[in-house]
Amino acid sequence: MARSYRRAMDILYRACVITGCVALVLISAVIPWAVFTRYVLNSAASWPEPLAVLLTIVVTFIGAAAGYRLNLHMNVGYFAGKLPDRLRFLAELAVQLLMGLIALFMIIWGWRLVEVTWHNTIADFPFLSVGVTYLPIPVGGLCLLLFIIERIFLGVPPDPIGQHGEVPID
Secondary structure (H helix, E strand, C coil): HHHHHHHHHHHHHHHHHHHHHHHHHHHHHHHHHHHHHHHHCCCCCHHHHHHHHHHHHHHHHHHHHHHHHHCCCCCCCCCHHHCCHHHHHHHHHHHHHHHHHHHHHHHHHHHHHHHHHHCCCCHHHHHHHHHHHHCHHHHHHHHHHHHHHHHHHHHHCCCCCCCCCCCCCC
């Protein structure tokens, strides 16, 4: 059961990373297009800015869940690292439980936001429901909650990248 859950979380992690990366690449394409149409064509397109905002929501909530899984987020572990093993374990568990509360908040209130705004549309994208644009909030919260459950019951997942962030010094 543990192995199956870990495999499922690996797949979910990859899906979050791919989704975040695609959104980031699209943002990187949309913003130069907005600049090009405004300053070269002298006719600013109205859709790039709201699309970039929507894609930023995707990167923020879906990408952040993936970053949390591998501890790629900002944290201060100095004082927790100085605690005895038993207290360090309890502090880490408290952090995970508090993060679980945040994930539940994102799921519950994010879903309510989706429901309330579902029948509204965006002026620049009349075919797109505002509720759809807020879906990354509860989806990111659910991914985050699943990653927290993984961490509590199975421990920190192995890093698929290896020693990320460490540059060898010659």
